[in-house]
Amino acid sequence: MAAAQAVTDGARVALVTGEAGLGKSTLLEHLGRRLEREGWLVAAGRCLEVDSAPPAWAWTEALRAVAATTSPGEFADDLAPLLTDTGPVNADATAGRFRLRQAIWKWLAEVAAERPVAVVLDDLHWADAATLELLGGGLGLRAPILVVAAYRADESGHLTEMLASLARAAPLRLALPGLSDEAVAELVRTECEADEETIAGIAERTGGNPFYVRESARLLNGEGALVALSEVPEGVRDVLRRRLARLPEGAVSILRLAAVAGRESPVDVLVKAADADEDGVLDALDAGVISGLLDEPGPGLVRFVHALVRDTLVADLSRLRAARMHARIADAMEGTDDIAALAHHYARAGSPKAVGYCVQAAELAEARYAHDVAACLLSDAVANSTGPDEHVELLGRLLRAQIRAGALAAARETRREAVEYAESLGRDDLMIAAFTAWTEPTVLEAAQEALDLATGPRLRAAALQILAEVHGDAELSQELVEIGTEHDLPVYRVTGRLNHAAVAAAANDPVTMRRVTAEALELARTYRMPEAIAVAEITLAALTVIEGRLADAAHLYNKAGEGRRRTGSVHAAGFLQLALAVIWLNDGTLGAHLDDVRAVLSPMTTDLLALALHANGLDTEARKVRASSGPIRPDFFFTFLTTLRFL
Known part of the structure; x- marks a missing residue:
């Protein structure tokens, strides 16, 4: 409640963490009900653990709850991808994604001006990239909005970048511990009678995990303390398997079908997809409900009480049987x-x-x-x-x-x-289709022809991008920026500035180069364009080397290298070592890094190795290495490697 009480005119973030079964969802439900009683508008959404969930589903659930009380008004068009099942968009994807993120938080701020808003996102450890990107848009917002994000700490590896971003907002962090020994005893005794020694054994085995405690207590009730504490290997999945083995085989088969269908399933789909008749399916689902493995969240729906139940059922299926079940469910x-x-x-x-x-x-x-x-x-x-x-x-x-x-x-x-x-089919038409599928223009003559014929801003911008880069023309670069600004095409606003930076570099104008590159970097970060961010950071790092600030340059090169790795750049592997070699060459320490250069030895680093060997007085080996050098490929590193060869 501390985060809710701290929200006045500024958005706050609360992060709830815990392992599977520690009751975070129950905590969020209690929090939501209390906030609603206090006059808050609570918009809740859950990230789903199944691959069949639509992207950004948690936001769709939350925002549709807001829309049920307040019209999105002027933001309706930008919010349509989440509030409606729209078709493909024709707008620029980068600009559209930016407008969507902005529209969400501006709308929520407007709603919060009338009553405070709580956005509750559960199971963030299953979040897709779209969900995480939208979450970051509320940082620094001046409005009474509380964002509560809950996730399992042991499954949060892919949340690192998002959590680092949220750290700037100084979030309230609430880590859910396991139940105390007293709470374990109370929970066990709601299921069955047990002595103190048995309860202590369950508390030690389960670590106080509420779900694991309850499952162990149910096993204890069915098979006794010897099985619950001795014969069953440690782990909640093993406890679940033991409990499932006590159900009729027919019931387990239906539960497995339900598990393949998802965490939550319509009963009529399971009836259509099952091998059994309707009564057999209903009997099996009744058994799942009675045994505490399923609950009924609404009419005609069944839901596994915990993802671990579903995971355990699916894990024990062969791929062949699972595929058959998927086919029956899809047909149904x-x-x-x-x-x-x-x-x-x-x-x-x-x-x-x-x-x-x-x-x-x-x-x-x-x-x-x-x-x-x-x-x-x-x-x-x-x-x-x-x-x-x-x-x-x-x-x-x-x-x-x-x-x-x-x-x-x-x-x-x-x-x-x-x-x-x-090519294997000998089909020229398919070969042409394969080559032209890449949407980036690459041929200068085609670009000039497109510029002459262009009737729309997109085609003209695409042509200008190539011509400005090839001809090194600042005016073409500026026109590209203007088109991108006027028609909301941020990709061209950024690339126009990067092209202008290249023109300034050729004209030996570092002041202009730094200014337009910094503008490009700010825009690229605003619109979350990782490839452009890396290019701008590399350019600024090179300028920093020229200025003689080598430690700062090394920091920038490391950031740029990490960015290229995240985008899957084919140059990511070799880029950072070659970038650091620039630092070593400039500060005269290349010889001290001979082992580092040897460690990344490849055909394109032979000249660098020769220089490092020479710096250590190993001239005979250096000449042998230099003699083995092959031609330099005309790729991203061509200029740098050619310069090395002439040193």
Whole structure:
């Protein structure tokens, strides 16, 4: 309650952490009810642990709860990807994603002007990238908004960057401990009678985890203390397996089907998908409810009381049986509007029907700017495609989604796969389709022709981007920035400035170069463009080397190297060592780093190794290494490596 009481005119963040079963969801429910009694508008959403969940689902749930009480008004268009199941968007993806994030928090701030707002996001450890990105948009907001995010600490590896960002808001951190010995005793005795020694054994075995305590107590009630404390291996999944073994086999089969369907399932879908008749299915579900493995969150719905129950049931299925179950569930869901679930189940079943549903689900993901999710769905579509035309067309879609997601290395691999596949068929038309799927313009003549014929801002900007880079023209770069600003195309606002920086570098104008690069970096960070951030950081690091501030340059190069690694750059592996070599060359310490240079030895670092050997007086070995040098590839490192060769 401390965070709620501290919220006045500024947004606050509370982070609730704990292991599986420590009752964080129950805590959030109590918190929500108390805030509602005190006049708060509580908007809650849960990140789902299944692959069939639509992207940013927790935000969809939360914002639709807000929309039920307050119209989004002027923000409706920008919020449409989350408030409605819109189709593909034609707007610039980077700008649209930025506007969506801004619209969410501006709308919430307007709502909070009338009554305080609490946004409660549970199970953040299952959050997708879109959910995490939207969460960061409220930092620094001056409005009475409380954001409560709950996650399992032991499954939060991918939350590191988001948590570091939230740390700037000085969040309240609440770590849920296990139950005390007294609380364990009380919980056990709600299930069965037990002596002090048995209760102490359960407390020690479970670490006070409420879910594990309850499951152990139920096992104790059914099979006695010897089994509950001695014969069952430690671990809640083993306890669950022991309890499941006591149910009729037919009931367990239905529960496994429900587990494959998801954490929560409509009963009518399970009836249609099961091998048993309706009575048999209902009897099995009744057994699950009576045994405490399932509950009924609403009419016609069953839900596993904990994700561990579902995980245990699924883990014990063979891949063959799971695929058959996915197919039956998908067939039973035909005719519903749950496209994401249909795509998931048909893909896991290996069915050709997966293609159409995966494409539709990918379009929904792209409408929410979740291009990483779209790429996963399109990968499933590719895996289940049949004819060659369909296969190449889907590879092209996948490639474009990967580019938009910033997964450039994966995009290059997809293009290679498409080209090799088309080549193996001897199909020139498919070869052309594979080569042109990459949407970045690359041919100078085509760019000039496009500029002459362009009737819209996008085509003109794409042509200007190539021409400005090739010709080194500051005026073309400035026009590119102006088009990007006027038509809300942030990619061109950033690349125009980076092109201008390159022009300034060629003109030996470091002042202009630093100014426009810093502007590009600020914009790239605002719109969360990781590749552009890395390029701008590299440029600023190079300027810092020139200024002689080598320690600062090393820091900037390290940041840029980490950024390139996260974006999947093909240059990420060698970039940082070569960047650090620039520092060593400038401060005269290359010879002291001979072992470091040897450790990254490759054909492109032979000249660097020769210089390091020479600095250590090992001239014979240096000449031998220099003689083994091959031609320098015309890639990202060409200028640097050519300079090394002439030293």
